[in-house]
Amino acid sequence: MKEKPVLDFIPPDHVNIMGYVDESEVNGPGRRAVVWVQGCNRGCPGCFNPQSWPFEPNQIVSIYELAAQILSNPRNEGVTFSGGEPFWQAEALAKLARILKEKGLSVMSFTGFTLEQLQSPQAPPHSQDLLSQLDILIDGPYIQSLAINSPDSLVSSSNQRVHVFNPEFKDKLNWASDQVEIHILKDGTRIVTGFLGSLNLI
Ligand code: SF4
Numbered sequence: 001m002k003e004k005p006v007l008d009f010i011p012p013d014h015v016n017i018m019g020y021v022d023e024s025e026v027n028g029p030g031r032r033a034v035v036w037v038q039g040c041n042r043g044c045p046g047c048f049n050p051q052s053w054p055f056e057p058n059q060i061v062s063i064y065e066l067a068a069q070i071l072s073n074p075r076n077e078g079v080t081f082s083g084g085e086p087f088w089q090a091e092a093l094a095k096l097a098r099i100l101k102e103k104g105l106s107v108m109s110f111t112g113f114t115l116e117q118l119q120s121p122q123a124p125p126h127s128q129d130l131l132s133q134l135d136i137l138i139d140g141p142y143i144q145s146l147a148i149n150s151p152d153s154l155v156s157s158s159n160q161r162v163h164v165f166n167p168e169f170k171d172k173l174n175w176a177s178d179q180v181e182i183h184i185l186k187d188g189t190r191i192v193t194g195f196l197g198s199l200n201l202i
Contacts, residue, residue: 003041004088004124004125005039005041005055005088006055007039007055007088007089009057009060010057010060010089010092011060012092013062013063013064013092013095014060014061014062014063014092015035015037015060015061015063015066015089015092015093015096016037016038016039016055016057016058016059016060016089017035017036017037017038017058017059017060017061017066018036018037018038018049018051018052018058018059018084019034019035019036019191020033020034020035020036020059020066020069021033021034021181021183021185021191021193022070022073022075022076022183023073023075023076024080024181024183024193025175025181026175026180026181026193026194027080027082027108027175027193028078028080028106028108028136028175029077029078029106029108029136029169029172029173029174029175030077030078030106030172030175031075031076031077031078032076032077032078032079032080032106032108033069033070033073033076033078033079033080034079034080034082034193035066035079035080035081035082035093036049036052036082036083036084037052037081037082037083037084037085037086037088037089037093038052038054038055038056038057038058038059038083038084039052039053039054039055039056039083039084039085039088039089040052040053040083040084040085040088040112041053041055041085042085042112042141044112044141044142044143044144045144046142046144046147047142048142048156049083049084052083052084053084055088063092063093063095063096063099064099066096067096067099067100070100070105071100071103071105076105077105077106078100078105078106078107078108078135079096079097079100079105079106079107079108080107080108080109080110081093081107081108081109081110082109082110083110083111083112085111085112085113085124086109086110086111086130087109087111087113087118087123087124087127087130088124090124090125090126090127090129090130091125091126091129091130093109093130094126094129094130094132094133097130097133097134098133101133106135106136106166106169107133107134107135108134108135108136108137108138109130109134109136109137109138110137110138110139111137111138111139111140112140112141112142113127113139113140114139114140114161115131115137115139115161115163118131118139119131131165134165135164135165135166135168135169136162136163136164136165136166136169137162137163137165138154138155138160138161138162138163139160139161139163140155140157140159140160140161141157141159141160142156142157142160143157143159144157146158146159154173154175180192180193180194181193181194
């Protein structure tokens with residue numbers, strides 16, 4: 001289990017994120033908002049998002065503002081947490097998830113931990129709370145030697161697993177495709193996501 005990072009620069013009910021997009025169709029079932037959190041101490045060789053590693057302030061946003069932003073776009077059917085490591089910010093993300101679920105959105109998360117680690121006493125604080133809000137969890141670190149270079153795969157390396165906690169999604173595991181999405185944000189920043197499996201802030 002990785003050492004617990006120091007996150008006391010993040011106020012309560014806030015999350016430190018590195019990116020956000022609306023209406024992604026390549027990060028889970030349907031059209032989804034995607035929140036990439038800032039901070040991961042796993043250091044997987046070949047990680048697609050090394051810029052997400054530092055536990056340093058990036059965009060620190062209130063979960064209430066983030067919920068309002070996600071809900072302001074009626075085309076978002078759910079939210080996906082990616083990273084970085086979402087479970088180091090589990091308490092705030094669980095609260096955000098609860099707000100969104102009450103409004104009918106689904107919630108999915110990626111994690112570098114295994115489900116068993118998240119269920120153990122050594123799990124990051126509030127992991128169980130976030131787990132209890134999830135419809136789908138994709139677990140396990142990216143392992144370069146086990147990489148699956150296929151647009152049809154839901155996972156990036158063969159050790160990773162798709163846990164479907166909500167049976168409604170059992171037959172909706174079809175988001176992996178050979179598509180790449182390029183989102184151009186208001187400030188001109190481009191976010192590229194999709195089969196490349198990566199988030200590139202260019
Ligand atoms: S867990 Fe994910 S974000 Fe963290 S280093 Fe590994 S691949 Fe990168």
